[in-house]
Amino acid sequence: xxxxxxxxxxxxxxxxxxxxxxxxxxxxxxxxxxxxxxxxxxxxxxxxxxxxxxxxxxxxxxxxxxxxxxxxxxxxxxxxxxxxxxxxxxxxxxxxxxxxxxxxxxxxxxxxxxxxxxxxxxxxxxxxxxxxxxxxxxxxxxxxxxxxxxxxxxxxxxxxxxxxxxxxxxxxxxxxxxxxxxxxxxxxxxxxxxxxxxxxxxxxxxxxxxxxxxxxxxxxxxxxxxxxxxxxxxxxxxxxxxxxxxxxxxxxxxxxxxxxxxxxxxxxxxxxxxxxxxxxxxxxxxxxxxxxxxxxxxxxxxxxxxxxxxxxxxxxxxxxxxxxxxxxxxxxxxxxxxxxxxxxxxxxxxxxxxxxxxxxxxxxxxxxxxxxxxxxxxxxxxxxxxxxxxxxxxxxxxxxxxxxxxxxxxxxxxxxxxxxxxxxxxxxxxxxxxxxx
Numbered sequence: 001x002x003x004x005x006x007x008x009x010x011x012x013x014x015x016x017x018x019x020x021x022x023x024x025x026x027x028x029x030x031x032x033x034x035x036x037x038x039x040x041x042x043x044x045x046x047x048x049x050x051x052x053x054x055x056x057x058x059x060x061x062x063x064x065x066x067x068x069x070x071x072x073x074x075x076x077x078x079x080x081x082x083x084x085x086x087x088x089x090x091x092x093x094x095x096x097x098x099x100x101x102x103x104x105x106x107x108x109x110x111x112x113x114x115x116x117x118x119x120x121x122x123x124x125x126x127x128x129x130x131x132x133x134x135x136x137x138x139x140x141x142x143x144x145x146x147x148x149x150x151x152x153x154x155x156x157x158x159x160x161x162x163x164x165x166x167x168x169x170x171x172x173x174x175x176x177x178x179x180x181x182x183x184x185x186x187x188x189x190x191x192x193x194x195x196x197x198x199x200x201x202x203x204x205x206x207x208x209x210x211x212x213x214x215x216x217x218x219x220x221x222x223x224x225x226x227x228x229x230x231x232x233x234x235x236x237x238x239x240x241x242x243x244x245x246x247x248x249x250x251x252x253x254x255x256x257x258x259x260x261x262x263x264x265x266x267x268x269x270x271x272x273x274x275x276x277x278x279x280x281x282x283x284x285x286x287x288x289x290x291x292x293x294x295x296x297x298x299x300x301x302x303x304x305x306x307x308x309x310x311x312x313x314x315x316x317x318x319x320x321x322x323x324x325x326x327x328x329x330x331x332x333x334x335x336x337x338x339x340x341x342x343x344x345x346x347x348x349x350x351x352x353x354x355x356x357x358x359x360x361x362x363x364x365x366x367x368x369x370x371x372x373x374x375x376x377x378x379x380x381x382x383x384x385x386x387x388x389x390x391x392x393x394x395x396x397x398x399x400x401x402x403x404x405x406x407x408x409x410x411x412x413x414x415x416x417x418x419x420x421x422x423x424x425x426x427x428x429x430x431x432x433x434x435x436x437x
Contacts, residue, residue, distance in 0.1 A: 010035055014432060015424040020413040022424050024403045027193040032431070033350035037066045040327065040430040042154045045164045047329050047342055048072050050182055050358070051148045053098060054080060058115065061098040063152065067347045069093055070141060071104065072150055075115035082143035082152040083117050088136050104138070113138050147177035149340075168231045168323060174311035175333060180360040181368055186377045186385060187356045190393060192400035194328065194345040194353035195427070200396050201322075201330045201341075202419040204236060208244055210391045215242035216256035217265065217290070218320070225418055230326035230426045232419040238265055238319050239291030253290045258282035261387075264337050265294060265318075272297040294318045298335050307362055309335055324419060326426050336362040351400055355393070357385065 013026040026032045048063035054074040061072045062085060069085035071094065085093050087106040094104050094113075103120065105112040112121040117138035125131065142153040144161040146169060151161050162169065190197055200206070204220040214220075219237040221244060226233045239257075241248045257266040258277055269275055272293040274285040284293060298317045302309040309317065312335055323331045332339045338360050346352035363371070384390050402408070413421050 010431065015421070015428050016410070017421065017425060020417075020421050022411040022413065022421075024408055024410055026424075027196055027400065027403050028350065030350055033193075033345070035431050036345070036427070037068075040427065041065050041068065041345075043158070043430060044155075044327055045142075045151045045153045045158065045161055046327070047149050047325070047340075048082065048143075048152045049098075049150045051080065051145050051150055052182070054150070058100050058102050059098070060095055060101060060104070060115070062093075062096055064344070064347070066345045068154075070152055070154075071095055071138070072143065072152070073104070073115045073117075077116070079116075080143055080145060080150055081116060082141045082150075083138035084141065084154075086139070087111055088138075089122075094138075147172075148180075149177075165231075165325070167228055168233075168325060171233070172323065172333070174309070174316070175335070175338065176308060176362070177338070177360070179307075180336075180338065180362045181371075182358050182374060183361050183363075183371070184377075185356070185358040185374060186379050187354055188379045188383065188385065188393065189381055190353050190355050191351065191381065191397040192353060193351055194343045195424075196400050196403075197343045197353055197355060197396055198324075198328060198330070198423060199417075199420045200392055200399070202232070202234075202324055202423060203417045204234065205414060205416040206395075208242070210395055211388055213256065214388070215245055217253045218242060220244070223416075227419060227422045229422075231324060232422055233321060233323045234419065235315070236320040236322065237315075239289070239294045250284070250289050254282050254284060257290065263388075264334055268294055268297055268301075271301065291318060302336070305362070305364055307336060324423070326423065357389070 009029060009031045013023045013029060013032050015022050046065065048070060049061040049072050053061045054072055057074050057076045057078065059074050063070045063072060070082050071085040072080060072082045074080050085095060087094055087108065089106065089109055089111045092106050092108040094106050095101070103112050103114060110121070110123045111119075114120050117140055119133055119136045122128070122131075122133070125133075140156070142156060142158055144151055146161060146165060158164070204223045207214055207218065207220045217239055219240050220242050223234050223236045239253060241252050245252065256262060257269045258275075259266065269290065274288040274293045276283050276285075284290065295314050295317045299309060317335045321333045323333065325331070328343045330341050330343075340358045340360065342356040344354045344356065346354070379385070
């Protein structure tokens with residue numbers, strides 16, 4: 001009876017693509033969350049770690065997604081591999097966190113494997129009857145590296161990562177992700193379903209309410225979108241104010257970006273020879289717009305630092321290009337700088353998830369050599385990480401709580417939320433199969 005009820009509940013939680021409506025209970029339902037754990041996460045490529053988190057032979061990294069745990073290792077042959085993080089004796093997790101070890105040994109009874117997954121030792125092996133040790137290597141999962149990102153897929157019959165990433169990998173090639181260095185990384189818990197958080201980062205419809213300061217230098221109204229089946233992108237014009245504002249001249253943009261702590265674009269603008277605030281009043285040289293200055297200083301800085309931006313358009317030099325890798329990776333990309341974030345469901349609570357944010361910069365060889373090792377920070381819910389993400393993290397738990405209201409049955413999506421609808425369509429493909437006619 002319980003299985004039948006769960007099946008009927010799942011059937012009612014399909015996305016209505018024709019009406020662009022998402023049933024709210026798919027963010028609350030344990031049956032839907034269970035279905036994701038059984039049918040989505042075991043069958044999709046997902047970012048597990050960075051290659052520099054397993055930098056040399058003898059290092060390992062634990063990647064957790066829901067109730068599952070995987071070990072990413074680098075063995076003596078230099079190859080990165082991934083395995084289910086489970087002892088084949090009694091099911092204990094073999095390693096936690098990240099570190100260095102010449103072997104993978106279970107702390108419960110001491111069964112031990114090599115970093116390439118081969119079984120190397122069973123204490124008191126003669127006490128086991130009819131034990132076929134040839135079948136007891138760690139269970140592998142697919143592992144491939146793209147631009148310094150280690151992806152895994154538990155489905156051994158999955159398509160190659162290169163195929164999965166089409167066309168997003170080709171579009172991102174001019175940014176040279178692999179040349180850039182992760183300079184900060186944090187994990188934050190968010191009291192919301194993981195899809196609630198993904199939804200929140202796939203549209204700019206919320207910017208005029210949650211991030212009003214951005215309207216002075218970001219044109220949300222003329223943001224454009226691409227959807228390629230499972231992946232998507234949006235392109236946000238920067239260096240110009242939103243048409244939503246009553247005053248939309250360049251002076252408004254200049255005043256906002258000239259403020260201390262105004263972020264990447266503010267730092268770039270202050271490097272421009274056309275920018276002057278020596279008397280405390282920000283101004284641009286005659287005839288030079290903020291947007292032009294941002295493009296110019298970005299290209300000049302690239303020449304000085306030996307960065308190859310030859311394949312980037314002027315729009316790519318200045319605008320915020322936002323890419324989504326299905327099912328749970330979001331990237332805000334600027335020339336020479338990007339933020340890659342991953343949203344992971346909790347192991348037990350459908351209304352809890354974890355936001356892993358990684359900040360990358362294109363550093364000079366001298367900067368890389370002198371930089372101390374990055375320490376990943378695990379933060380609590382109240383920790384501040386930056387004005388814009390803090391605004392999102394404050395609102396998203398409220399969205400989750402609001403879904404419990406009896407008067408709400410579904411979430412209605414506009415054209416500006418087309419990426420949200422496409423995301424849920426792809427989730428449905430894993431839960432239900434191809435869409436029925």
